Amino acid sequence: MEHHLSSVKNSSRLLKEFLDGPKELGVTELSRRLQLSKGAVHKLLATLESDGFISQNPSTKQYSLGFTLLELGTKVLRDHNLVDFAKPYLQQLAEKTKELACLCVVDGKDAIYVDKIDSQHPIRFNVDAFRRFPLYATSASRVMLAFRPEAFIDSVLADGIRTYTPHSMQAPDEIKERLAAIRSRDYEISTNLRNVGVTGMAAPIRDATGEIVASVSLIGPSDRVVPQQDAFLQQVLLTTRNISFGLGYR
Structure with a gap:
């Protein structure tokens, strides 16, 4: 009861x-x-x-x-040590790539961007900080969902799958297949799944126990991000490795 x-x-x-x-x-x-x-x-x-x-x-x-x-929300953010700790790394990522850099966490069955550094370009993609969205919806959320227990993944997908563009994944099996690929490579890159013409890439942050506590994502217009995809991905992976190392992960 x-x-x-x-x-x-x-x-x-x-x-x-x-x-x-x-x-x-x-x-x-x-x-x-x-x-x-x-x-x-x-x-x-x-x-x-x-x-x-x-x-x-x-x-x-x-x-x-x-x-x-x-x-209350300001108090949560002020007391959230991860946000403060990750801020310099997030700023460095945004400065090197000049694209939007975000810190994302899981809350229940949702994901939330708890911090972001906006792109320096006049034409840029933006996200609303502190807004909830499904764990299967973005690269930032999928890299966290992929490492959750199978029963939890099933419960998230059982609530229904929302589509955002004609390219969005619509079937649980399709999403599960993508999550398996994320687990094998430890990062995610996606284009057009949440917003047409936008590419996002993300990697997980682990604490001292190895648990995934957050993710870092880089997001921008596809015509600017895709040509530099490999270089940008290495910057994202370096950022998450450094944050994880600072949290005690080896």
Whole structure:
């Protein structure tokens, strides 16, 4: 039996609706999304608003995320030693390649970019920091998913596979085959799978126990990245080796 307080669970579900939803949501829309009565949703909103987790727009009467969440998120990042430790290596990678360099971690069944250094080029690819996305979706997330237990991989894929471009992988077996290839070479390179015209490459970061705790990825327009793919990949691998070494991995 799961020991969850239904009110806390519903509050968590409500807050997560804003992650991939619009900036503001109303009671009716939240009621539909959460499949809860309007009265129940209104009580949840009132409680969350009282502690600053939710804010109501006085003009539209719609709700958005409150600044207490920003304070908590900033605290998480400030206390996340990996982010601070990896920052100089990430900056060096971005300076040498002049492309977008990202640090990615696993959270539950999702991946999150917890840090990034933007490209120096005027025409460049960008990602939203701190946004969640499926573990099978990008090179950065797949290099972490590939080394997870088989049962965990199955559970991630069982939740459904979202496609982003006509080139996106659509079948669990196709994704599993790609994950096996990642395990054999210890890095990933992909083009057009998440965004058409974009190439990403990534390698995992290991701690002193050998556990994969994060990944570093390099992302940019394919017409600029592909011609330098081998050289860029060596820079990514050097970056992850140095970070892993600093974490005690041998």
